[in-house]
Amino acid sequence: MFDPVLSFVAAVGQRSLQSVREVGYHFALLVEGFYWLIFGRWRRQPVRLAAIFKEAVGVGVEAIPIVALASFAIGMMLAIQGIYSLRTFGAEGQVVLGIAMSVTREFAPLITGIFVAGRSGSAIAARIGTMQISQEIDALRVIGINPVRYLVAPLLAAMLLTMPALTILSDLVALFSGALYCAGELSLPIGIFFQRTFEILVAQDVLHGVLKSLIFAVIVTLIGAANGFNVSAGAEGVGRATTRSVVLGCIGIILADMVFTFLTSR
Amino acid sequence: MTADLAIDVSHLVTHYGSRKILDDVNVQARQGEIMVIMGGSGSGKSTLLRHLLGLHRPTSGSIKLLGRDITKLNADAMFDLRKNMGVAFQGGALFNSMTVGENVELPLREHTKLDENTIRIMSRMKLEVVNLAGFEDLMPSELSGGMIKRAALARAIVMDPKLLFFDEPSAGLDPVVSAELDELILTLRDAMNMTIVVVTHELESAFKIADRITVLDQGKILMSDTVAALRASEQPRIMSLLNRTPRHDVINADEYMPCTGSPGIAPRATPTSRTSQTLPESRKARW
Numbered sequence: 063m064f065d066p067v068l069s070f071v072a073a074v075g076q077r078s079l080q081s082v083r084e085v086g087y088h089f090a091l092l093v094e095g096f097y098w099l100i101f102g103r104w105r106r107q108p109v110r111l112a113a114i115f116k117e118a119v120g121v122g123v124e125a126i127p128i129v130a131l132a133s134f135a136i137g138m139m140l141a142i143q144g145i146y147s148l149r150t151f152g153a154e155g156q157v158v159l160g161i162a163m164s165v166t167r168e169f170a171p172l173i174t175g176i177f178v179a180g181r182s183g184s185a186i187a188a189r190i191g192t193m194q195i196s197q198e199i200d201a202l203r204v205i206g207i208n209p210v211r212y213l214v215a216p217l218l219a220a221m222l223l224t225m226p227a228l229t230i231l232s233d234l235v236a237l238f239s240g241a242l243y244c245a246g247e248l249s250l251p252i253g254i255f256f257q258r259t260f261e262i263l264v265a266q267d268v269l270h271g272v273l274k275s276l277i278f279a280v281i282v283t284l285i286g287a288a289n290g291f292n293v294s295a296g297a298e299g300v301g302r303a304t305t306r307s308v309v310l311g312c313i314g315i316i317l318a319d320m321v322f323t324f325l326t327s328r
Numbered sequence: 329m330t331a332d333l334a335i336d337v338s339h340l341v342t343h344y345g346s347r348k349i350l351d352d353v354n355v356q357a358r359q360g361e362i363m364v365i366m367g368g369s370g371s372g373k374s375t376l377l378r379h380l381l382g383l384h385r386p387t388s389g390s391i392k393l394l395g396r397d398i399t400k401l402n403a404d405a406m407f408d409l410r411k412n413m414g415v416a417f418q419g420g421a422l423f424n425s426m427t428v429g430e431n432v433e434l435p436l437r438e439h440t441k442l443d444e445n446t447i448r449i450m451s452r453m454k455l456e457v458v459n460l461a462g463f464e465d466l467m468p469s470e471l472s473g474g475m476i477k478r479a480a481l482a483r484a485i486v487m488d489p490k491l492l493f494f495d496e497p498s499a500g501l502d503p504v505v506s507a508e509l510d511e512l513i514l515t516l517r518d519a520m521n522m523t524i525v526v527v528t529h530e531l532e533s534a535f536k537i538a539d540r541i542t543v544l545d546q547g548k549i550l551m552s553d554t555v556a557a558l559r560a561s562e563q564p565r566i567m568s569l570l571n572r573t574p575r576h577d578v579i580n581a582d583e584y585m586p587c588t589g590s591p592g593i594a595p596r597a598t599p600t601s602r603t604s605q606t607l608p609e610s611r612k613a614r615w
Contacts, residue, residue: 106407107438192424201421204381204493205435206410 087292088284091210095218095283098211107208113216114223121182121217122224129177129228130235136169137161137236141243154248161240162259163267167327170232171271172319175278178225179311183286186217187307190290191300199291214287221279229275233268274322281314333392334359334491334523335380340389342372342379349375351547353389357540359490362517362524364534366569367544376544377495377527381415382406394490411439414484418496420476422468422483428455429464432483439487454482458512474505478512485516492516492524498533506530510537531569543569 102108144157190213193199202209241255289303289310335357342350350372357363367373378384379391382398390397396409422431432451436442442450455461458478468476477497484492494513498506510533516522528534534541535555542552543566551558551566558566 105404189425196424197417197419197421198423200378200381200383201415201417201423203383204410204413204415205438206407207434207438 084288088288091214091284091288091291092280094210095214098208098215099219102211102215107211109211109215109219113212114219117216117220118224120185121178121220122228125178125181125224125228126231128181129174129232132173132177133170133232133235134239136173137165137239138243140164140169140236141240141247145244145247157240157244157248158250158255158258159262161237161244162262165236165240166233166263166267166271168271168319168323170236171229171274171278172315174225174228174232174275175282175315175319176312178221178228178278179282179285179315180308182221183282183307183311184304186283186286187290187293187303188300189213190287191293191303194291194293195296195300209291214283217287218280218283221283222276225275225279225282226272229271230268233271270326274319277318277322278315281318282311285311285314332359333357334361334394335363335525336390336392337376337380338390338392340376340379340391341387342375342384343387344375349547350379350386353544353547353549355542355549355552357523357525359523360517360521361539362513362526362537363540363542364538365525365527365542365544366529366531366534367550370546371544372547373527373544374495377493377525380525381413381493382410411435411487412490413493414487414489414491415493416477416480416484416495416497418499420468420480422476422480424468426468427464428460428466428468428471428479431468431479432464432486435483435487451482451486454486455479457485457516458482459508474501474509477501477509481509481512485520485522488520490523492522494524494526496527496529498528498530506533513537 098105098107099109140161141157144160145154148154148157148160190199193202193213199209202212237256237259238252241250241252241259244250244255245252286307289307293299293303295302333356335355337353337355340350340353341348353372353376355363355365355376365373365376375384379386380393382391386399389399391399393409394412396405398406398409401409422428423434426434429448429451432454433447436447436450440447452461452464455464458481460475460478460482463471463475463479468479471479481494484494497509497513501509513524513526514537517524526534526537538555540552540554541558543550543558545565551561551563553561559570561567561570
């Protein structure tokens with residue numbers, strides 16, 4: 063009678079233990095990543111600027127079109143929904159407030175984070191995972207190159223640089239598309255839209271979004287890298303790590319967003 | 329006597345989880361010697377190699393490379409020692425995102441402050457040594473199996489290491505290419521006085537290049553001696569190893585393992601180094 067209960071409890075315990083271990087691994091990876099970024103120079107293993115820029119192009123610059131497109135759609139969607147719902151109160155004019163606040167505080171960092179997680183989180187996991195199974199990680203170590211310093215630290219720096227930049231780009235594009243729709247629907251000139259937006263917004267709103275994007279940058283990098291390093295079962299393992307890093311990355315971003323917003327916006 | 333030992337492993341015991349892989353292994357190699365490590369799949373030879381490379385921590389025992397015990401070295405000292413070690417992995421382990429030239433140049437870029445031109449010239453020279461001059465701009469995916477091994481060898485020797493480790497140089501190669509690699513290994517020893525450790529299945533190749541052969545069996549050293557002594561050995565397992573033709577070596581090596589079954593056509597042995605990678609504990613412990 064107790065057996066199913068016991069095995070259930072054991073399974074829950076093992077799962078929890080595994081989760082705690084995984085969180086610990088991510089944290090260790092984070093600490094080591096920052097350690098190499100800051101102290102690498104003194105340990106004769108500097109994180110090279112060229113490597114950071116190369117990664118920044120991959121995770122940041124190349125993500126511009128897709129993030130811009132998504133932000134454009136989000137801005138327009140917010141304007142449509144905003145006008146639709148505010149019309150109930152006859153307060154269509156207030157739509158600028160709604161768009162400005164929700165884009166800068168919420169939608170721009172979130173949509174950027176999720177797109178970067180989808181694009182780069184999977185790429186990081188696949189790249190490191192493939193290197194793991196083809197012994198390239200071992201090769202790095204025997205050459206005397208710390209894999210975290212060489213693979214993770216430049217990525218972390220690149221993500222921390224490009225994610226806020228992408229978020230601000232997303233802010234601008236979404237506001238612009240919102241303004242476009244308002245210009246058509248409410249005959250509100252684009253110039254006036256932006257003027258009112260800047261009156262409403264305080265620096266803190268934008269900063270709120272940018273800070274969130276920094277947290278998302280860390281989450282995407284760590285989840286991608288940790289899943290990559292833990293690949294063990296050949297090509298299938300790489301596939302699993304890729305899927306896992308996208309799913310966990312997106313969920314991580316949404317959960318972190320909720321916690322951060324809860325802690326800072328009340 | 330101990331002064332000129334380039335490799336001195338004593339009482340090495342290693343585990344994966346609770347399973348003992350190597351049991352009281354003692355191996356020595358002098359400077360300028362080629363030591364071949366032989367043994368069937370699961371005998372622990374790849375595990376021994378990975379410990380020699382400092383990729384895992386042993387349970388007990390010491391591993392002295394060039395007089396320094398790597399089980400006790402701190403990260404900085406290990407970093408320095410690695411400049412004197414070159415490794416050619418079984419699958420080459422070339423970085424797929426870089427060209428062949430960049431692969432060979434990487435250790436120089438990371439460990440030296442040489443200018444761009446010198447780095448180019450040095451890597452080109454090493455590629456010439458392995459007969460791959462002019463292949464700098466190709467990607468590893470564009471090379472054949474033999475070329476990948478040679479390129480990996482070029483990367484391994486680009487720092488002129490005192491110790492060179494070579495995992496299964498002939499695995500997956502045709503006899504001609506494999507013979508060429510053997511010649512290359514001999515040349516490296518003679519020209520650069522390197523101490524070379526080769527892990528192999530191939531008897532023929534082992535006899536051709538070895539100064540000393542270490543035979544591992546179920547995690548223990550069966551014999552570690554010169555080629556002549558190995559040939560004269562009356563140890564039954566070693567005799568059964570020698571009495572086969574070299575072509576059947578792979579099967580034979582598997583056959584003397586109690587865990588493998590039929591002596592028919594055994595599948596090509598999966599490298600233990602790969603198997604050892606599948607253990608997450610070892611991985612998580614050290615990136």
